Amino acid sequence: MKKVLAYLSPERHCSLFDIIVAHDAGADVVIPYSNVCPGDVKDIVYGCCFTRHPRDLRNSCIFVGGYSIEKAEELASEALRVLNGLPKELRVNIALDPNGAYTTASACVAKIRSAIKVENANTVVLAGTGPVGCSTARLLADLGANVLVSSRNLERAERTAKAISKKVYGTVVDGEQTLASAVRNADVVVSAGPPAVELLPRKIWANCGKIKVLTDINVVPPYGIEGVKPKDDGTLLEGRKCYGALAIGVLKMKLHQMMIKQMFKEKGSLFNLKETYGLHESCLLR
Numbered sequence: 077m078k079k080v081l082a083y084l085s086p087e088r089h090c091s092l093f094d095i096i097v098a099h100d101a102g103a104d105v106v107i108p109y110s111n112v113c114p115g116d117v118k119d120i121v122y123g124c125c126f127t128r129h130p131r132d133l134r135n136s137c138i139f140v141g142g143y144s145i146e147k148a149e150e151l152a153s154e155a156l157r158v159l160n161g162l163p164k165e166l167r168v169n170i171a172l173d174p175n176g177a178y179t180t181a182s183a184c185v186a187k188i189r190s191a192i193k194v195e196n197a198n199t200v201v202l203a204g205t206g207p208v209g210c211s212t213a214r215l216l217a218d219l220g221a222n223v224l225v226s227s228r229n230l231e232r233a234e235r236t237a238k239a240i241s242k243k244v245y246g247t248v249v250d251g252e253q254t255l256a257s258a259v260r261n262a263d264v265v266v267s268a269g270p271p272a273v274e275l276l277p278r279k280i281w282a283n284c285g286k287i288k289v290l291t292d293i294n295v296v297p298p299y300g301i302e303g304v305k306p307k308d309d310g311t312l313l314e315g316r317k318c319y320g321a322l323a324i325g326v327l328k329m330k331l332h333q334m335m336i337k338q339m340f341k342e343k344g345s346l347f348n349l350k351e352t353y354g355l356h357e358s359c360l361l362r
């Protein structure tokens with residue numbers, strides 16, 4: 077029986093990255109639906125659930141991608157609403173990973189946790205208003221860290237922080253002074269900006285004695301944190317543990333593939349941010 081994955085995206089184009097990973101992880105057929113809005117979801121879910129005998133439905137699943145976390149969560153929650161209205165045996169598995177943010181943030185936080193006790197640690201997510209930074213901040217906050225999210229715009233930083241949790245704070249970084257003050261008391265710094273933008277020069281982090289872990293997600297030079305290289309995987313630099321984008325990316329890919337494989341294994345799975353992060357221990361053991 078062919079393994080079929082229905083791929084839903086609110087964007088104009090479905091993510092080629094996600095489609096290739098789905099095939100590599102064992103999907104025989106990936107059916108991309110682009111420009112999906114919540115009103116389209118019901119018919120797609122029905123098409124997925126009503127075509128096969130219930131015992132074969134573990135070979136069908138739904139994946140929600142796209143860029144925006146908000147839109148992906150909206151589509152996924154509509155899909156769940158429809159699925160929950162069906163008899164249990166007719167439900168299919170569902171996962172969401174907007175912009176690869178849930179798998180990337182999970183990998184990033186797993187690396188941080190391998191270096192330091194996160195609970196009560198001061199963590200700063202630079203450029204944390206994008207999907208990856210936001211998801212990283214959410215996971216860190218859920219694990220009991222103190223989290224500060226930065227943006228070039230104070231209102232955006234505060235809005236993002238508030239949407240994550242009352243315990244997460246936002247701050248503006250619009251120059252060296254505000255940057256230095258944002259990271260001064262940090263135990264952990266995560267750089268979550270776009271490709272080819274350096275967010276944290278060495279002269280600033282080198283002056284912050286408290287920083288123990290430097291984590292960079294940007295794989296395109298110049299990298300996000302000066303001195304941290306993509307392959308760094310716990311490398312020590314001036315006494316700080318460094319994790320670069322490739323080391324995080326390798327774990328991200330493992331998580332992504334494991335999530336798809338699990339979806340085709342047994343019914344009853346929902347992979348959102350928390351569940352995706354939950355896979356990291358088995359991935360790190362491999």
Ligand SMILES: NC(=O)c1ccc[n+]([C@@H]2O[C@H](COP(=O)([O-])OP(=O)(O)OC[C@H]3O[C@@H](n4cnc5c(N)ncnc54)[C@H](OP(=O)(O)O)[C@@H]3O)[C@@H](O)[C@H]2O)c1
Pocket residue numbers: 175176177180203204205206207208209226227228229232233268269270271272273293294295321322324325326328
């Ligand atoms: N290593 C991996 O496996 C992996 C996987 C997926 C993604 N990534 C990488 O993860 C990073 C984050 O992805 P994302 O999609 O969440 O990022 P994004 O949305 O493109 O950018 C994140 C934030 O960066 C800020 N920003 C944009 N341009 C900037 C500039 N010129 N200078 C300073 N800040 C700027 C923006 O915040 P404000 O406007 O609020 O300041 C934006 O919200 C990217 O580098 C991506 O390539 C890595």
